[in-house]
Each structure stands twice: as C-alpha cells, then as structure tokens.
Amino acid sequence: MRNPSLNILIVEDDKLAAISLQKLLQKSGHKVFWADSVNSARKLMSDSTFQLAFVDLDLDRNSEGFELIPALRENGVYTAIVTAHSADVFIERAYDVGCDDYVTKPFHFESIERVISNCSNTPISEARFDKLISSEFLTTDQNLLKEIDRLKDSFRGSAPIFFYGPSGVGKTVLANILHRAKFGSTKKFIELNCSAIPEDLLESELFGHMKGAFTGADKDKVGKLVEADGGTLFLDEIATMPLKVQQKLLKAIAEKRFSAVGSNKVIESDFRIMSATCNNIFELIKEAKFRDDLFYRITGTNVTISGLAERREDIGLLISHFKSK
Numbered sequence: 001m002r003n004p005s006l007n008i009l010i011v012e013d014d015k016l017a018a019i020s021l022q023k024l025l026q027k028s029g030h031k032v033f034w035a036d037s038v039n040s041a042r043k044l045m046s047d048s049t050f051q052l053a054f055v056d057l058d059l060d061r062n063s064e065g066f067e068l069i070p071a072l073r074e075n076g077v078y079t080a081i082v083t084a085h086s087a088d089v090f091i092e093r094a095y096d097v098g099c100d101d102y103v104t105k106p107f108h109f110e111s112i113e114r115v116i117s118n119c120s121n122t123p124i125s126e127a128r129f130d131k132l133i134s135s136e137f138l139t140t141d142q143n144l145l146k147e148i149d150r151l152k153d154s155f156r157g158s159a160p161i162f163f164y165g166p167s168g169v170g171k172t173v174l175a176n177i178l179h180r181a182k183f184g185s186t187k188k189f190i191e192l193n194c195s196a197i198p199e200d201l202l203e204s205e206l207f208g209h210m211k212g213a214f215t216g217a218d219k220d221k222v223g224k225l226v227e228a229d230g231g232t233l234f235l236d237e238i239a240t241m242p243l244k245v246q247q248k249l250l251k252a253i254a255e256k257r258f259s260a261v262g263s264n265k266v267i268e269s270d271f272r273i274m275s276a277t278c279n280n281i282f283e284l285i286k287e288a289k290f291r292d293d294l295f296y297r298i299t300g301t302n303v304t305i306s307g308l309a310e311r312r313e314d315i316g317l318l319i320s321h322f323k324s325k
Contacts, residue, residue, distance in 0.1 A: 100157030159300030187231030213262025
C-alpha cells in the first residue's frame with residue numbers, strides 16, 4: 001500500500017543536500033518545503049501544517065537543529081534528524097529532546113521511505129499494539145501496564161528498544177508484539193539469544209561468513225543482520241556478548257553496513273534493533289565487560305518488566321490461562 005502524500009519540512013543549510021533530499025521525497029509524491037535556518041523553519045511552521053520534518057543537526061555547525069525538535073514535537077510533527085555524525089552523543093541527545101527517527105548522509109531512498117512509512121503508520125500501529133497486548137501478554141499489574149504503554153512512543157520512529165527484567169517474564173513476547181504491531185506480517189522478526197551461541201560462533205551468527213572463513217565453514221552463511229533487513233533484529237541476553245563482537249555490532253548499528261566473517265565485501269542492512277538482558281548491565285559497563293557506547297546505541301525506549309515475585313496477583317491469572325490450554 002502506498003503511503004499517503006505528506007507535507008514535509010526540510011531544515012538544512014547545505015543547499016545541495018537539501019535538493020538531494022527534496023528530489024527523493026518528491027519522487028514519492030510529497031509536498032516539500034525547505035528552510036535553511038531555525039528562524040526560517042519557525043516561519044514556515046507558523047504558515048503551514050507539516051506531518052514530517054527532516055532536521056539537520058549542524059545548522060551553521062552550531063548544532064542549532066536541536067533547538068527546533070521540541071517545537072516540532074509539540075505540534076505533532078514526526079521528526080527525523082539528519083546527521084553526518086556517527087558519534088552516539090548526537091543521536092542520543094536528539095532522542096532525549098524528542099526526535100522520532102534519524103537518517104545519515106549521504107541519503108538513500110530506502111532509508112527515506114522507511115521514515116515516511118514510520119510516520120504514516122503510527123496510529124494504526126498503536127491500535128494493533130493494544131489489541132495484541134490484551135490478548136497475548138497477561139497481567140493486571142497497573143505499574144507494569146503503564147511501563148508497557150510507554151512502548152507506544154516507539155511507533156514514532158525506529159529508535160532502539162531495550163528490555164530489562166528476570167528470565168521468563170516475557171521480554172521476547174513483548175518484542176515480538178511490538179514488531180507485529182508496527183509491521184504486521186510484512187517484515188521479518190529475527191531473534192537471537194546471544195547466551196545460547198558459543199562465543200567463537202556468535203560473530204558468524206550475526207554477520208554471516210564466507211566458505212572457508214574458519215574450520216568447519218564449508219559453505220557461505222547469511223547472518224541475522226542480513227535476514228533482519230527492513231524489519232527487526234531482537235538480541236536476547238545481549239549482555240553476554242563478547243567485547244570483540246560488541247565492537248563490530250556497534251559499527252553495524254551506527255552505519256547499517258558491515259562485512260561477513262572472511263570477506264571484505266560491504267553489506268548494507270537497515271534494521272531496527274531491540275535487545276534484552278536479565279543482567280545488571282550498568283555493573284558490566286563499570287567492569288569494562290560491556291561497552292558504554294554500544295549501550296547508548298541499543299537504548300532508546302527502555303522498559304523494565306518486573307518478575308512475578310513483584311506482581312503476585314498475576315500468578316492466578318497465568319495458572320488459569322495455562323490450564324485452559
């Protein structure tokens with residue numbers, strides 16, 4: 001189904017970059033307005049209504065783009081930042097002030113289309129999410145329901161999702177519900193339990209490998225990151241990941257580009273990252289067992305799922321449910 005035509009605001013002081021993005025958007029039939037400064041953008045916002053905005057963070061190289069994000073959010077405008085930075089601090093700061101999505105330069109049509117699809121499908125996704133939660137995630141705990149409800153913010157974009165909670169509380173179930181609410185059955189949900197894969201094979205599972213890359217690699221293997229292209233990659237027990245693999249995953253998340261084990265060929269894959277752990281990841285960061293820069297890349301909407309010991313009223317509900325099966 002084709003996304004509806006949108007009024008889109010580009011806030012970009014680089015004329016060539018603005019023209020490049022404008023052509024990609026007009027190719028899909030959208031009406032595009034361009035502002036080369038925050039002041040020009042505010043003037044356009046007072047005169048017109050926008051559904052989507054692409055905001056360059058580095059207007060005049062002073063990070064002025066950050067100033068505009070809260071105002072756009074207040075007006076219900078789905079906001080994607082535009083940046084040439086791969087540094088975590090820029091994207092993390094943008095999410096903190098209310099941005100919904102991001103694209104990196106140079107622009108790619110597939111990435112722009114993903115942002116437009118996210119913007120167009122948000123209300124439908126929220127209704128589908130409510131229905132799936134009520135039928136598939138059993139709890140009457142009001143604190144947990146409030147925590148889960150915060151996941152609706154994640155439909156406005158493709159920011160990472162991070163789940164924390166004891167084993168067996170439904171982190172994978174929630175991740176799968178969130179994916180289906182957003183994409184239906186049109187995109188893949190690729191799941192990998194990092195703790196279930198031997199350390200020396202985890203890199204191959206994630207990134208794939210070429211025939212002959214190591215002993216036992218008797219044929220080419222497609223990795224989970226490639227399988228998740230256009231959809232969701234869910235990494236359960238991510239805190240158990242070896243530091244070497246963490247470094248490679250960090251780069252792949254930031255650039256959406258990587259290479260299979262035993263190959264120099266660059267592969268591109270645009271996926272949404274969700275992850276989970278039952279471990280105290282902050283302690284692991286202090287102990288230098290988990291990279292803090294990777295932690296910033298996998299956190300956006302963070303949800304803590306309490307165990308049954310903290311919500312005993314759910315025990316009877318779950319017993320009745322499983323007895324009826």
